[in-house]
Structure formats: C-alpha cells, structure tokens
Amino acid sequence: MRAVKLTSPGTLELVETPIPEPGPGQVRVKVAGAGLCHSDLHVLHLKSPWPGPALTLGHEGSGWIDALGAGVTGVTEGDPVLVNLIWSCGHCRPCVMGRDNACVSGGRHNHPPTPGLGPDGAMAEYMLVPVRHALPLGDIDPVTAGPLADAALTPMRAINSVRDRLTPGSTAVVIGVGGLGHLAVQILHASTSARIIAVDMSDDKLDLARRHGADLAVDSRGDAAEQILAESDGYGVDAVFDFAGVQPTVDLATSIVAPEGVVRLVGLGGGGLRFGADADTRALPWGVDIRKSYGGTLADLTEVIALAAQQKLTVESTVYPLDDFQRAFDDLDAGRVTGRAILQP
Ligand code: NAD
Numbered sequence: 558m559r560a561v562k563l564t565s566p567g568t569l570e571l572v573e574t575p576i577p578e579p580g581p582g583q584v585r586v587k588v589a590g591a592g593l594c595h596s597d598l599h600v601l602h603l604k605s606p607w608p609g610p611a612l613t614l615g616h617e618g619s620g621w622i623d624a625l626g627a628g629v630t631g632v633t634e635g636d637p638v639l640v641n642l643i644w645s646c647g648h649c650r651p652c653v654m655g656r657d658n659a660c661v662s663g664g665r666h667n668h669p670p671t672p673g674l675g676p677d678g679a680m681a682e683y684m685l686v687p688v689r690h691a692l693p694l695g696d697i698d699p700v701t702a703g704p705l706a707d708a709a710l711t712p713m714r715a716i717n718s719v720r721d722r723l724t725p726g727s728t729a730v731v732i733g734v735g736g737l738g739h740l741a742v743q744i745l746h747a748s749t750s751a752r753i754i755a756v757d758m759s760d761d762k763l764d765l766a767r768r769h770g771a772d773l774a775v776d777s778r779g780d781a782a783e784q785i786l787a788e789s790d791g792y793g794v795d796a797v798f799d800f801a802g803v804q805p806t807v808d809l810a811t812s813i814v815a816p817e818g819v820v821r822l823v824g825l826g827g828g829g830l831r832f833g834a835d836a837d838t839r840a841l842p843w844g845v846d847i848r849k850s851y852g853g854t855l856a857d858l859t860e861v862i863a864l865a866a867q868q869k870l871t872v873e874s875t876v877y878p879l880d881d882f883q884r885a886f887d888d889l890d891a892g893r894v895t896g897r898a899i900l901q902p
C-alpha cells in the first residue's frame with residue numbers, strides 16, 4: 558500500500574509498504590480520507606529526526622473497517638468509522654474520571670498515543686486502530702469526516718471547558734479561522750448562546766467565519782483589540798479561543814479578555830504570556846482562567862459526531878488525491894486552504 562511518511566526533517570515521501578495485519582484488539586481501517594492539520598506542519602518542520610522508524614502522518618482519519626484482529630467483537634467489516642485522536646488506555650485514574658485526553662500513558666510532557674504522531678497514521682491506504690478508538694460514523698460521509706477527530710474535537714473540549722460561561726449575553730472570540738477555528742465557530746453557533754466574534758487575517762477566512770455563524774468577523778491586520786473592546790464597552794469578552802497561539806494572537810487574547818474571563822490556548826505557535834501586576838494593555842486582567850487545551854475526550858468526540866449527524870457541523874474541505882500530498886502541504890503552509898485539506902487514498 559501507499560503511505561505518506563516523514564523520512565527526515567522537512568521531507569515527506571510516498572512510500573510503498575506492506576498492508577498491516579491487525580493484532581489482538583485492533584481493527585484494520587481502509588482509509589477514506591485523512592485531514593491535514595497544522596500540527597503536521599509543525600512535525601514536518603521539527604529540527605531533529607523523528608525517533609524510531611519513518612512515521613506515517615495523519616491523525617484525522619476515517620474510513621471503513623476492513624479486517625478484525627483476534628478477540629474483536631461488536632463491529633463488522635464495512636462499518637464506517639472515525640478514528641479517535643487520543644488512544645487512551647481506558648484504565649488509569651484520569652481515563653476513569655473522564656479526562657482521557659490526559660491519560661497517564663502520555664506521561665507529564667508527552668501526549669498519549671496518537672495515530673500519525675507515534676503509531677502509523679491515516680495518510681495511507683490502511684491503518685490499524687484499537688477497536689475502542691474506532692467510533693461509528695453512521696450516515697456521515699467518511700471521506701470528509703476525518704477532521705472531526707481533531708479539528709472539531711479539540712475546539713469541542715475547549716468550548717466544553719467554559720460552557721457555563723457561554724450564556725445569553727456572553728461573547729466568545731475565536732482567533733484563527735482555519736481547520737480548527739471554522740469548526741469552533743460552528744460548535745459555538747450550534748450549541749451555545751454566545752455572540753461569536755471571529756478574527757483572522759485573510760478575507761476568505763473572515764467570509765468562512767461569517768458563513769458558519771460568526772456575528773462579527775474582525776480583520777487582525779487592523780486594530781482588532783480596539784475593535785473588540787469597543788464591542789464590549791471596553792470591559793472585555795467572556796471567552797477567547799486562540800487557534801493560532803503566535804505572539805500577536807496571545808497578546809490579542811490577553812488584551813480583550815474580561816476580568817474573570819477565560820482564555821483557551823489551542824494553537825501551538827509558540828507565543829508567551831505576561832501576567833504581572835503592571836497596567837500594560839497586554840497584561841492579564843485579574844482572575845482570568847487560562848488553559849493550554851489539549852485534544853478532547855471520547856465523550857467530547859461523541860458530541861462532535863452527534864452534531865455532525867444533525868448537519869450542524871460541516872467540515873469545509875478540499876480533497877486531494879493521496880499522491881498529491883505535497884501540494885496539499887504546500888497549500889496549507891501558504892494559507893491557501895479554506896477549512897481543511899483532506900488526502901484521499
Ligand atoms: P490552520 O493553518 O488551518 O489555521 C490557522 C489559522 O490561524 C489560519 O486561518 C490563519 O490565517 C490564522 N492566523 C495565523 N496567524 C494569525 C494572526 N496573527 N491573526 C489572526 N489569525 C491568524 O491551522 P489548524 O490546523 O486549525 O491548527 C491551528 C493550531 O492549533 C496549530 O498551531 C495546531 O498545531 C494547533 N493544534 C493544537 C491542538 C491541541 O490539542 N492543542 C490540536 C490540533 C491543532
């Protein structure tokens with residue numbers, strides 16, 4: 558089968574590799590589509606070689622069950638499935654308490670096993686998945702469903718963690734209307750009463766946000782902080798979700814959040830926080846609740862699938878043949894992708 562592998566820092570190759578055989582507790586999934594996440598670009602641009610054998614990328618996979626390993630019951634060949642992002646163990650204390658995105662298998666600094674970031678991922682014709690992490694898709698199209706497993710799951714967790722704040726009269730700001738951000742806007746629109754302000758730096762992304770329910774789209778090439786503060790009488794907004802995480806967006810988040818408001822940092826752009834007691838406009842107000850938000854839980858993913866099944870969540874996508882992976886990566890890197898790029902084997 559063909560697979561897109563990271564063969565050295567900065568280099569991806571389409572490699573011919575044997576079709577894998579499912580082991581005990583695993584299913585083999587025939588991949589229908591694999592979403593291309595900005596995190597894949599971060600991995601591609603790592604300075605040091607990936608440890609271990611060349612990695613097949615792709616942590617947003619969906620397809621059909623194709624073969625069952627020993628002991629697997631309850632699923633049938635041909636079932637359409639979404640591959641969960643975080644292959645938690647299901648037994649440790651965080652897992653049992655429903656915080657499986659913090660499964661102890663990840664240790665303190667790494668993350669639990671994730672396809673395409675450890676085990677071989679979805680940018681291939683087939684992949685192996687622990688059956689517990691192959692979720693039924695029902696009638697949702699498997700070709701474009703993959704991004705639900707991360708680009709929708711991750712915003713769902715960030716939003717669920719502040720849901721009690723998103724009451725009528727509240728305002729939520731989504732910074733970065735890319736793969737994750739355009740789904741965050743839809744989740745906020747479909748499942749909260751918050752007024753939604755979206756921020757990006759390109760006209761297409763601002764249009765994308767408006768099409769999916771943003772009440773206001775703000776161009777960060779202008780003075781976004783001033784404009785958003787003016788919308789909240791200078792006091793600030795209830796919740797800010799940063800899906801870029803670069804210094805200008807972290808500064809924007811801390812400039813617009815209200816006292817006792819919440820900031821969810823999702824983007825991995827390397828921005829830093831300042832929280833001294835100074836009166837700098839970019840310093841945090843008192844009482845702000847900040848989280849470096851990671852992925853989501855199986856419960857969050859179940860909610861994502863339910864919203865998608867109700868057609869309240871749509872992955873806007875451009876589908877590329879798997880062999881054309883380089884063009885897809887280049888388009889994402891250059892900011893030319895609206896919504897998500899998907900590779901189809
Ligand atoms: P993307 O490239 O699809 O979207 C990023 C968006 O941010 C783009 O629309 C871009 O125009 C916008 N942006 C960048 N700089 C901006 C600025 N200064 N002002 C306004 N908008 C700006 O990326 P994605 O796949 O949605 O991923 C977003 C980030 O989230 C990445 O850093 C990715 O690695 C990270 N991520 C984190 C998790 C997690 O669990 N924490 C999970 C998935 C992805």
Ligand code: ZN
Nearest residue numbers: 594596616707
């Ligand atoms: Zn991702």
